[in-house]
Amino acid sequence: MSFTLAIVGRPNVGKSTLFNRLVGKRLALVDDQPGVTRDLREGQARLGHLRFIVVDSAGLEMAEDDSLQGRMRRLTERAVDEADVCLFVIDARAGVTAADEYFADLLRKRAKHVILAANKAEGRAGEGGLLEAYSLGLGEPLRLSAEHGEGMDELYHVLIPMAEQFEAQNVQQAPETDVDVSDDEGEDDAENWRPTEANPLQIAVIGRPNAGKSTLINKIIGEDRLLTGPEAGITRDSISVTTNFMGTPMRIFDTAGMRKKARVVEKLEKLSVADGLRAVRFAEVVVVLLDVEIPFEQQDLRIADFAETEGRAVVVAANKWDLEEDKPQKLNELREAFERLLPQLRGAPLVTVSARTGKGLDRLHNAIIKAHEVWNRRVSTARLNQWLGAMTEAHPPPAPGGRRIRLRYMTQVKTRPPAFVVMATHTDKLPDSYQRYLINGLRQDFDMPGTPIRLTFRDQG
């Protein structure tokens, strides 16, 4: 499965930095000065299971003459023509410039497929530019930070369906069809996030040592491919297993395996947290596995909190349920502790399982599927605004100093996890409690348990 991806954009937006990250070597030249002379650079990129050729184009210059810029531009056009897909990079901190608009137009006419990316979007500085990027009419922009390695997972997931399509075309020489990434109105439109053999649902099973992670994964894959038990120093080289969990293709990141390796170096506690954190980055759905005898340990809380911050869907599973005598009583205790200790995961499903007996695995499977579906959910702008109207009517925003805060308009700007933007006035005066009111309302009214929901306000004066 190979295809060519060209990274294009005006100078200084971070193309080389991104190229380096994809290729994993310091092959391209990075320089603060715009227009540093370069050729096209090619490298073999790796992203998850994808392998492809990446081309770092020189800065797309607007000059049409025979100057250096003119030559660079022709070089770039050649890269665009030859690439299967173009990753069009803008600088989220600088916002959309005239040059970006010019090249968006060129790419729209010339490129086979375009993925729009707003780079330098780490922290908050890029938020405005990210929203502006929609105006380029190239669909939903990816939020990237090439320098900090953020957004690579999202890029991976956008590329997967395209890679499959290129592969199919290579086989059949089928006529070109467009991958539509620009539809932001349709609801539940895209089926392409649904797990398939080639694009399995990615989960990580995390939890404290001895919670039963290996036992659970063994049970899921239905064979003793992982070694369980109390002996120290058991090693496995693979950190993920692909399996079919009750009819759903899944790739499971196995922190237990990583941890067992770590035992050798006797930094067990520390490393198991670090491994958990790493696994969370790869996962779409994070299963926080608790030992029902010692639930919600500090370590569990830290990783669960990290999963929320990283925007992953979360399912909490209480393991060793077979050991419980008074199950209803214990369930109440767990629910209470969950709400008290992890209020940020409110609404995430809590299921009980026994990895040893296999009881409750169907509940776990269904909770994972549901959380994943919700994480990918898109709500139409029309429905959102109808809802916003009803919410503000039922409970109007406050009027600090007699000036009413108006929530004018709302739209979903992103999925995985769902992110919404509300255009409003005097947003700085809006109390946190009102934001929580809206987030809880969204969760309830659109049935979105188990996923973080991002809500931001954009001030319109």
Ligand code: GDP
């Ligand atoms: P190119 O001209 O588009 O290839 O851009 P470079 O990769 O040479 O990067 C231009 C400048 O932007 C360099 O100083 C990079 O360190 C910086 N840069 C690249 N990516 C990021 C990022 O994600 N965040 C920030 N803050 N700076 C970045």
Ligand code: GDP
């Ligand atoms: P890990 O460190 O999280 O991978 O945990 P393991 O899978 O190695 O399990 C640790 C211990 O808990 C082992 O002795 C397992 O047999 C036991 N265990 C795992 N799941 C269950 C369960 O559902 N019920 C009971 N009673 N014991 C379990």
